[in-house]
Amino acid sequence: MNAPAGISTLDRVKIFSEITIKTFDILVIGGGIMGAGIALDAASRGLRVLLVEKQDFAAGTSSRSTKLIHGGLRYLKNFELGLxxxxxxxxxxxxxxxxxxxxxxxxxxxILKNASYGYWATKAGLTLYDLLGNVETPERHRMLDKTQTLAQEPLLNPEKLQGAGCFVEYRTDDGRLTMEVLKTAHTFGATCLNYCELRHFTYNEEKRITGAALQDKLTGKNYQIKATCVINATGPWSAKIMQQDQPEKLPELVHTKGVHLVVPFEKFPLKQAVYFDIPGGRMLFAIPRQGVTYFGTTDTPFTGNLEKPRVEKEDVAYLLAEVNKMFTGLDLKPGDVISSWAGVRVLLYEAGKKPSEISRKDEIFISASGLITVAGGKLTGYRKLAEQVVNKALEKYFPENRQPSGTAKIKLSGGDFENAAAVKGFLKSCQEIGQLHKYPSESLAYLVRNYGTNTKAVLKEACRLKAENLDPETRLLQAEICYTIQNEGVTSLSDFLIRRTGKLYFERGQIIAILPAVKAAFQKILTLGNGILANQESEFMEQFEAAVAFKNESKNAMVSA
Structure with missing residues (x-):
């Protein structure tokens, strides 16, 4: 699996013409991390898979998380040991x-003075965490006294501090992880389509699902496809999809919103990630990344537009207040926030519990028509949950297929490395090549972090673009755009600038400067007309402004007062 996976926007017409003449074993609805994981698991067991997503891949919750692969330490409070x-x-x-x-x-x-969890409770929790996670010795927790803690993170408030526990989590880019899982599924034969919406299910005389009517959102054309099994993996939209099938038998699901804020590193010069308790049972993350620091998250009931959850001024005030209390000398204000994002979670309703108290457990539902729905779950546990969902599908629809899941040992696209040392070696070799072409070292580090071994394909395209007399950074940028269009289903400016690269979140201040080069590449590769390109730019700029829209809300409120 060294070759790029090739989910190509340039092949959409061909793909749509082919899906109507096949019968798929499994139709997966939803192109977030859960749907991607199911597609990979099923395709790697030899099943014919079609995955459709009505927006862009990972456009929902799967690009709007805390961007951590973490073990859910706070769930120990609720004694959710299995999770x-x-x-x-x-x-x-x-x-x-x-x-x-x-x-x-x-x-x-x-560990704070007068907090509900002192030294021994924290140590006990981290020890249990290590045991449950089978954590290897180099990554097991350490307990620090006050002096050691402040040496590691001087910004912590010394008046409140007694010490700390130091443990290891894992960071990621959720949107990119989803994309790499999808590309890997593609290498096993799965067909993956973004901007393809379920219109309605089709049934046989026994009222069993036999397929679906789909619409290409880019062209408006409608298609009928056949599938033996249909799996609903749409996260916050799962109840809506279930309602299209059997509206009278719906589980009780609730939506909650999680908000994250981004500030310049110089405004919040955090040396390392901190995970801290706040009143009300929540815990917040503060994480330095790519020249910024971001922090979150909230956990509040949500009933708004699932496609466009908003960061409200109340969310901002809450997060800033808690961060300013925990760290000294910050005095962060709404004006310091340079970007933000909001994501919506779907949880299984539990009577009498606040959103932060509701379990993050998952459940698999099978309707009378045969629709399989997965609800709940976490980014970190997507692979195991996908395995369980496919096991259910095999049991119900393909009992002769007894092939076990092998995804625990499947390298994801771009991940063909033996270990972390191999990643560093690969980066060094890319930087040596980059010196010949005057590519910035930090740009190559970014590419390897995002695309892994697929960086070779980006560099090959950048070399081809040398004949066009572009400066080195523009060559790399346009080569990256070309790669994502040809291999990652990118169709628009928003796809690239938000979900494939995270630039809206972590490099928002640089976007206006590079936008002309981005538009030029899209127009050239996709042969877009001026009208379509203008619409794409308008749609992106709406999201660009939404990332700091709460600042205007605050100003308007002050004027009204």
Whole structure:
């Protein structure tokens, strides 16, 4: 699997013409991390898979998380030992299969005066965490006194601090992880389509699902496809899909919103990630990354637009207040926030519990028509949950297929490395090549972090573009765009600038400067007309402004007062 996977936007017409003449074993609805994991698991067991997503891949919750592969330490409070055990062990699996994208992140959990969890409770919790996660010795927790803690993170408030526990989680880019899983599924034969919406299910005389009517959102054309099994993996949209099947028999699901804020590193010069307790049972992450620091998340009931959850001024005020209390000398204000994002979770309703108290457990539902729906779950546990879903599908529809899941040992696209040292060696070789072409070293580090061994394909395209007399950085940028269009289903400016690269979140201040080069590449590769390109730019700029829209809300509120 060294070759790029090739989910190509340039092949959409051909793909749509082919899906109507096949009968798929499994139709997966939803192109987030859960749907991607199911597609890979099923395709790697020899099943014919079609995955459709009505927006872009990972456009929902799967590009709007805390961007950590973490074991759910806080779930120990609710005694969810099975959940913690599963996800804590999955961290190592994902690190092994995509070491360029899932990397260890040392994290402090401060022990505060008069807090509900003191030294011994924290130590006991971290010890149990290590045991449940089968954590190897180099990554097991350490307990620090106050002096040691402040040496590791001087910004922590010394008046409140007693010490800390230091443990290891794993950081990632959730949107990129979803994309690499999809590309890997593609190498096993899965067909994956974004901007393809379910219109309705089709049934036989016994009222069993036999397929679906789909619409290509880019052209408006409709298609009928046949599938033996249909799996609903749409996350926050799962109840809506179930309602299209059997509206009278719906589980009780609730939506909650999680918000993250981004500030310049110089405004919040955090040396390392911190995970801290706040009043009300929540815990917040603060994480330095790519010249910025981001922090979150909230956990509040949500009933708004699932496609466009908003960061409200109340969310911002809440997060800033808690961060300013925990760290000294910051005095962060709304004006310091340079970007933000909001994501929506779907949880299984539990009477009498606040959103932060509801379990992150998952459940698989099978309707009378045969629709399989998966609800709940976490980014970290997607692979194991996908395995369970496919096991259910095999049991119900393909009992003759007894092939076990092999995804624990399948390297993800771009992840063909033996270990972290091999990633560093690959980066060094790329930087040596880059010196010949005057590519910035940090740009090559970014490419390897995002694309792993597929960086070779980007560099090959950049070499081809040398004849066009572009400066080195523009060549790399346009080569990256070409790669994502030809291999990652990118169709628009938003696909590239938000979900494939995270630039809207972590490099928002640089976007206006590079936008002309990005537009030129899209127009050239996709032969877009000026009208379509203008619409794409308008749609992106709406999201560009939405990332800091709460600043205008705050100003308007002050004027009204």
């Amino acid at each position: 913690v055990r599963t996800v804590a062990r999955e961290r190592k699996v994902l690190n092994r299969n995509a070491p360029h994208l899932v990397m260890p992140e040392p994290m402090l959990i401060p």
